[in-house]
Structures are given as C-alpha cells and as structure tokens.
Amino acid sequence: MTFSGAFTALVTPFKDGKIDEERFREHIEWQITEGIHGLVPCGTTGESATLTHDEHKEAIRICVEQANKRVPVLAGAGSNNTNEAIHLTQFAKDAGADGVLLISPYYNKPTQEGIYQHFKHIADTINIPMVLYNVPSRTGSNLLPSTVARLHKDIPQIVGIKEATGNLVQVSDLIEQCGDSFTILSGDDFTLLPLLSLGGSGVISVVSNLLPNKMANLCNAWNNGDIATAQKLHFELQPLNRAMFMESNPIPVKTALALQNKMDTDFRLPMVPLAENNLAKLKSVMADAGLL
Template sequence: MKIRGAFTALVTPFKGGQVDEEAYRRHVEWQIEQGIDGLVPCGTTGEAATMDHEEQGRVIRMCVDQVKGRVPVIAGAGSNSTREAIELTRLAKEAGADATLQITPYYNKPTPDGLVGHFQAIAKAVPLPMIIYNVPGRTGLNLAPKTLARIAREVPEAIGVKEATGDLKQCTEVVELCGPDFLLLSGDDFTVLPLLAVGGVGVISVVSNLIPAKMHELCAAYFAGDQVRAKALNIEIQALSRAMFMETNPIPVKTSLVYMERCQPGFRLPLAPLEEKHVEPLKTVLKAYGLIQ
C-alpha cells in the first residue's frame, strides 16, 4: 500500500433513502478511470455519521470490491466512543480496507492522555494502519503536534495525519516532530500545494469527487518537480473548491454530482438540500469548469 497523491473522500449516493449501490460503484470506477490515487469511503463527505454499523461495513465492502486492489482504500471508522471506533475498525478490516481514517473524538474534548489511549485501544483491538484526522472545525479539539508526535511514537499503527486546520505553521511542526516517515495529508482542498511544499504526501479531497484527474495531476506535477504546472492547477481549482463549501460539506459537492447526472438527489437528515439562493451560483461555477452545460 502506497499512500501518496490524491485521495477522494467519496460521497455516498442515496436512492429512496438507501445507499444506491449502482451509482456508488459507478462513481468509484470513474474515479479510478480518471487516475485517482486512492479512495476514502465513509468519511464526513460520505455522510457516515448517518449510517448504522451494518450499512457502513457494507459501503466499505462495496468500495473495496469495486476497487479490486487497484488503489488503496482508507475507510472512515472513527467515533467519539472508543468502543464504537473499535467496532467500526473491525468492520473496515473485515471488509478489506488497507487502512482506516480515525477522527479525533469530537464533543468529549479528551486530554492528551485520553487521545493517546483512544488510538492505542483501537490499534490493540484491531491492528490496522490508521490515518488520524485532525479537523477542529468539526470536533472542537485541535490535535497539537506534540501530542501527535507522542501518538506516532506510542501507536505504530498510526502512520499519518489528515490535517484540516489550514495552519501551515502547525503542519510544518508536525513534519518536524513526527519525522519524514509520518505521512502528512491535506484535509483541505485550499491547502494542497502548500502542504506538499512543507513535506506533505497528498490530499484527502472533497473537490476530487468532481475533478479527480485535475487533483491527481496537481499532486503528480509537484512530485515530478513541475512547479509551474502544479501552481497553475492549484490556482485553477480554487473557485471550484470555494463553491464546495458555500454550505456545509457534502451538500454542495453531492448536489454538483446530481447536476452532473452522476447520482440522484438525496441527503439524510440533519443535512438538507442546497438552499435555493445557492443553486444558480453553484451552477455558474460548474458551467465555468465545463462540468455541466
């Protein structure tokens, strides 16, 4: 398993309130055809918070089955309950995922000792590589680089971090304290190029649901030393990335896929359809990128 480049945080298409397996498999296959470097089912963008355990395990199995080993699969399996995270990690391992994405416990706001203990318990119960997800905007807790370095030392299964703070100083400190073998992934489409520049290895992306080839090319250009192309692509995707966050993710990106006729409309409460005032602005951006007519 090589975690490098552009990984898509997959949306989960619904049909009649249930997972639309046909649309999901089509989306996975299209992502691979477009050159994506890896896939992340059942993350925030995949509305995993609204799935029960059986359903989450089934979606991960679908993804792994469709991928057939062609790219790595990092399955969302986190929770603010350590016991639940262990169970979800077990389901991900049984489904054949290469690694899991483990969010820092939200709402609980644990101490550094609690954070280390949480990831230790998961790794002990279900040994499987994990990427830790630091997204304080959703969890209410920022995983400090010193604590992350401690986790990297004490939990061998913790092989990297998805950093969604947008703080380049913090990300640079992660590389400094955790070392070059600990993987730094951007969790924010606006910071892909800067994070690569400070030692990152890729991105877990929302916008690559729509433009997987572009996000793959951006990362590939950087690694090939083509800074001019990487910078141009980084600027090119900014307007589309902004549009994906005009409302709470994944509302805009999933709505975009509906407009692109890649899935049917459908969110699970408490998410609601895109507000009417944002419909035309979103369509305008999608038309500018040639994604819809």
C-alpha cells in the same frame, strides 16, 4: 502501507432511503479510471454521521470490492466511542481495507491524554495502518502536533494524519516533530499545494469527486518537480474549492454530482438541499470549470 497523492473522500449516493449501490459503484469506477490515487469511503463527505452501522459496513464493502486492490482504500472507521471505533476498524480490516481513517473523538472533547489513549486502545486491539483525522471545526478539540508525534513514536501502525485545521504553522510543526516517515494529508483542498511545499504527501479531497484527474495531476506534477503545472492546477481548482464549502460539506458536492446526473440529491437530515441562491452560484462555478 503508505498513503500519498490524491484520495477522494467519497460521496455516498442514496436512493429511496438506502445506499444506491449501482451509482456508488459507478462513481468509484470512474474515479479509478480518471487516475485517482486512493479512495476514502465513510468520511464526513460520505455522510458517515447518519449512516447506520450496517450501512457503514455496506459502503466499505462496496468500495473495497469495486476498487479490487487497484488503488488503496482508506476506510472511515472513527467514532467518539472507543469501542465503536474498534468495532468499525475490525470490520474494515476484515473487509480488506488497506487502512482506516480515525477521526479524533468529537463532542465529548477529551483531553490530549484522552485522545492519545483512545487511539492507543484501538491500535492495541487491531493491527491495521491507521491515519488520524484532525478537524477541530467538527470535533471541538485540536489534536496537537506533540500528541501526534507521541502517537507516531509509540504506535508504528499510526502512519499519518489528515490535517484539516487549515493552519500551515501546525502542518509545519507536525512535519518537524513527526519526521519524514509520517504521512501528512491535507483535509482542505485549498491547502494542498502549500502543504506539499512543506513536505506533505497529498490530500483527502472533496473536489476530486468532480475532478479526480485534475487533483491527481496536481500531486503528480509536484512529485515530478513540475512546480509550474502544480501551481497552474492549484489556481484552476480554487473557485471550485471555495464553492464546495459555500454550505456544509457534502451539500454542495452532492448537489454538483446530481447536476451531472451521477446521483440523486438525496440527503439525510439534518443535511438539507442547497439554498437556491447558492445553487445559482454553484452552477456558474461548475460551468466555468467545464463541468456543466
């Protein structure tokens, strides 16, 4: 299994303190209809940090069922507790996910050897395609290219990485050290085009919650050799890319979806509603993008 193109890091809609299954299914269906290449439930954008284990499993189950093998599902299953990551990975496999997204352990800040052993232990326990997730701004440690290359060499089911450092030198080093058989996905919408130009494979996107067709078409254009169209779409998306990170993700994107009446602005603490001054800015950017 390979993962390439535009994957949406799905927002998790809530209602009355629970997952809003109806809205979640509608959102997934619309994503597929709009041409998205894949789906990622239970990532950062899906507020995985405040989902209970039962809710985490429910979100994966709903996504796998609704996708029904029309597009691949890469289920968020990571944790800073190795045994917990194994538990969630096993559930994702049993539920029928096509692969799992595994964040590098956060808060406890393991060494590179500790990170290696964390992923190795998961892979030794469960056989499913695995995409690593490197986001130092949230984990407090950087998953270095040399460690990633070692993992890919030793563990065939580690097939790729979501790289969210925004550091194109690190992306270049990853591609150089891991080779063509390794999938590099951007974890920052605004670096998708430059990452593709280095040899990357696509993006796990926040903005595609709002514009799945445009994000997918950017990848399609690049893969078809239509660089001019890819560049055009890149610059069209940039204002929205910036707006989605004016406050902590997923506050802006869930607010944007609520402004389109696709779900409620229901956050779980410590996430709070978008500040009023930023709400006005978001509405302006959305209007300019034809989303309001």
